[in-house]
Amino acid sequence: MEKAKKGDWVRIYNVVLEPENRAPQVPDDTKKVPLEMWVKGFLLNDEAKKGEEVEVETYIGRKVKGELIEINPYYDHDFGKCVPELLYIGRQLRGILEDGEYDE
Amino acid sequence: MSKDMSYEAVMARKNEIMKRAIGIDYEKFESSGITFDYEKMMRETGYTLQDIQKIQGETGVGNTPIYELKNLTKLARKLAPKGKGARIFVKDEASNASGSYKARRAATSVYHAKKMGYKGVIAATSGNYGAAVASQAAMRGLKCIIVQECYDSRGVGQPEIIEKARKCEAYGAEVLQLTVGPELFYTFLKLLEETGYFNASLYTPFGIAGVETLGYEIAMQFREKEGRDPDVVVATNAGGGNLTGTARGLIKAGADDVKVVGASVNLKGLHMASDTQFNRKSFTTGHTGFGIPFATWPDRSDVPRSAARALRYMDRYVTVNQGEVFYITEALAQLEGLERGPAGNTSLAAAFSIAQEMDEDKMILVQETEYTGAGKHIQPQLSFAKENGVKVVIGNPEDEIPGENIVLPEHPKLIKARDIDLNKLRKSYIKNCVNTTKINKVTEKDIEFLSEDTKSNIDFVKILLSELGVQY
Numbered sequence: 160m161e162k163a164k165k166g167d168w169v170r171i172y173n174v175v176l177e178p179e180n181r182a183p184q185v186p187d188d189t190k191k192v193p194l195e196m197w198v199k200g201f202l203l204n205d206e207a208k209k210g211e212e213v214e215v216e217t218y219i220g221r222k223v224k225g226e227l228i229e230i231n232p233y234y235d236h237d238f239g240k241c242v243p244e245l246l247y248i249g250r251q252l253r254g255i256l257e258d259g260e261y262d263e
Numbered sequence: 264m265s266k267d268m269s270y271e272a273v274m275a276r277k278n279e280i281m282k283r284a285i286g287i288d289y290e291k292f293e294s295s296g297i298t299f300d301y302e303k304m305m306r307e308t309g310y311t312l313q314d315i316q317k318i319q320g321e322t323g324v325g326n327t328p329i330y331e332l333k334n335l336t337k338l339a340r341k342l343a344p345k346g347k348g349a350r351i352f353v354k355d356e357a358s359n360a361s362g363s364y365k366a367r368r369a370a371t372s373v374y375h376a377k378k379m380g381y382k383g384v385i386a387a388t389s390g391n392y393g394a395a396v397a398s399q400a401a402m403r404g405l406k407c408i409i410v411q412e413c414y415d416s417r418g419v420g421q422p423e424i425i426e427k428a429r430k431c432e433a434y435g436a437e438v439l440q441l442t443v444g445p446e447l448f449y450t451f452l453k454l455l456e457e458t459g460y461f462n463a464s465l466y467t468p469f470g471i472a473g474v475e476t477l478g479y480e481i482a483m484q485f486r487e488k489e490g491r492d493p494d495v496v497v498a499t500n501a502g503g504g505n506l507t508g509t510a511r512g513l514i515k516a517g518a519d520d521v522k523v524v525g526a527s528v529n530l531k532g533l534h535m536a537s538d539t540q541f542n543r544k545s546f547t548t549g550h551t552g553f554g555i556p557f558a559t560w561p562d563r564s565d566v567p568r569s570a571a572r573a574l575r576y577m578d579r580y581v582t583v584n585q586g587e588v589f590y591i592t593e594a595l596a597q598l599e600g601l602e603r604g605p606a607g608n609t610s611l612a613a614a615f616s617i618a619q620e621m622d623e624d625k626m627i628l629v630q631e632t633e634y635t636g637a638g639k640h641i642q643p644q645l646s647f648a649k650e651n652g653v654k655v656v657i658g659n660p661e662d663e664i665p666g667e668n669i670v671l672p673e674h675p676k677l678i679k680a681r682d683i684d685l686n687k688l689r690k691s692y693i694k695n696c697v698n699t700t701k702i703n704k705v706t707e708k709d710i711e712f713l714s715e716d717t718k719s720n721i722d723f724v725k726i727l728l729s730e731l732g733v734q735y
Contacts (some may be wrong), residue, residue, distance in 0.1 A: 160723060175269060175446070175449075175450055176449075177443065180270055180498040181270075181444065181446060181608070182444070182445055182446050182449070183271060184445060184536075185445060185446075185536055186534050186536055186537045186538075187562075188537055188538045188539045189443055189444050189536055189537055189538040190417035190427075191440065192537075192538055193416075193442075194441060194442055194444050194446050194450075195362075195416070195418075195441065196439060196440065196441050196450070197439075197440040197441075198416075198438070198439050198440065199432070199437075199438070200435065200437075214391065216684055217437040217438070218432070218435060218436070218437050218442070219406075219407065219408065220420030221457075221458065223707055234425065234426075234428075234429045235425075236422040236425040236426055236429070236637055236638035237422075237637050237638070237643065238637050238640055238642050238643055238693065239422070239456075239640070239642040239643030239644070239645065239647065240635070240642075240646040240647045241642075242641075242642050242649075242655065244643055244645070244655050244656070244671055245593055245641065245642070245645070245671070246587070246591060246658055247598060247657065248590060248593040248594060248671070249593065249596075249597035249598075251674075251675075252338060252594055252597055252675065253597070253598075254336060255341060255675070256334065256337060256338060256341070256427070256598070260424040263588045
């Protein structure tokens with residue numbers, strides 16, 4: 160398994176509040192699950208594998224402990240899949256403007 | 264030796280933590296009962312409009328262009344009765360340093376934090392405000408932490424929020440991501456206590472005064488270009504700061520006759536703190552889940568007294584549907600050549616409908632746009648909706664049920680701004696005021712305050728107080 164070395168940019172995970180410690184006002188479905196947290200930082204341990212408890216220094220220099228879950232984390236959001244439902248809009252609008260629909 | 268960090272213990276230290284993290288003694292502006300001196304708070308803790316213009320000018324904020332949307336105006340006129348169809352304009356706030364009007368709010372807060380000697384700033388936000396604070400902090404050399412409500416319990420997050428995290432990290436901020444829940448505030452307090460950083464809350468006088476330049480610029484730019492003020496300004500409404508600051512800026516410019524309209528996306532039925540409903544909404548801001556509770560109880564924010572008090576300034580409040588906003592976002596790109604993020608276009612969808620009620624010689628302005636890009640764009644947002652079981656269909660927007668479907672209007676004539684009864688909101692605000700303070704007798708001053716805070720009148724307040732069994 161891939162190991163992270165000291166100074167590597169990693170993502171860690173933590174449980175902030177267990178379900179039984181959650182705020183009284185939260186809805187029932189939310190109360191069933193813990194409050195979880197993710198943060199990124201430079202690994203302070205000499206080396207670690209995913210799943211191990213580690214400490215990191217965040218980009219601004221704060222030290223946080225948690226479970227190592229990702230090494231060199233990346234952003235996987237993008238422009239999304241094709242949404243064919245949107246394709247009529249531009250043509251429809253140009254049609255209305257050009258053809259004089261609704262003109263009296 | 265070490266402090267008790269349990270939820271209850273940290274929440275109990277709230278006031279003490281906040282005092283240190285904001286440096287405002289809110290008690291100075293409060294008197295017994297309901298009243299607090301809003302204008303005094305804005306005056307004594309804020310900056311003058313000229314100060315703010317200078318502060319914002321130093322960091323690439325403000326003086327954004329106004330575009331006339333000629334093709335959308337033409338379209339609105341084709342759909343409107345003869346002689347109707349106001350000219351539609353938009354203030355392009357996406358051209359601020361961080362890509363939205365929120366840079367105005369962040370600029371003043373971060374400047375103030377630096378001036379007061381804080382080493383860093385913290386803000387709790389999943390939206391454009393995080394990017395704004397991170398950007399301003401980078402320019403002023405302060406450290407920055409952004410706390411986000413980001414994932415549901417499956418670890419699934421909306422592409423829009425993930426994009427905001429990326430943007431904040433690009434500016435050198437630490438982004439702390441959480442699952443759904445109001446205990447975000449608990450984490451926020453712990454961070455303030457641990458770091459001693461400034462709370463760059465959206466709701467301090469600094470944050471709201473920062474938006475006043477937006478309203479002021481609108482009046483000045485219109486006078487220069489068109490020789491008069493616009494007739495209507497539409498502001499997307501969430502926590503109320505956008506509308507409040509803009510309206511105050513208009514007033515400071517002497518543009519007293521401008522009607523200020525709030526617009527939110529209708530998310531009726533979705534609980535904002537629900538783990539299972541979190542990813543069934545396609546708008547992370549500008550929706551009724553914020554708009555209504557904050558209008559009817561502004562002081563529910565992360566500071567003792569919110570400077571964002573939308574009811575004070577709102578002449579009308581309308582909702583539009585998610586599908587209508589996605590449609591108008593596509594229309595803005597296709598007809599006007601402006602590709603902008605959907606949340607900011609909430610007010611554009613409303614304006615497109617309201618313009619059709621107004622005469623042709625009138626002018627309506629949409630007071631913001633926001634940046635768009637991967638994640639924060641109608642396509643990834645609709646892809647995400649589909650992946651999470653929300654149906655995307657083309658049809659009649661009246662059939663939209665938040666969390667179940669998104670209905671793209673089959674024709675632009677179906678885009679409709681639907682009125683929210685302002686008196687109902689005013690009543691709800693007064694009721695919240697009475698319930699929270701647990702007061703059963705109010706003074707003349709309280710009544711005056713309530714009528715100002717709800718933009719109503721003394722009689723309206725008195726009738727309602729009687730109904731609630733409160734003596735005066």
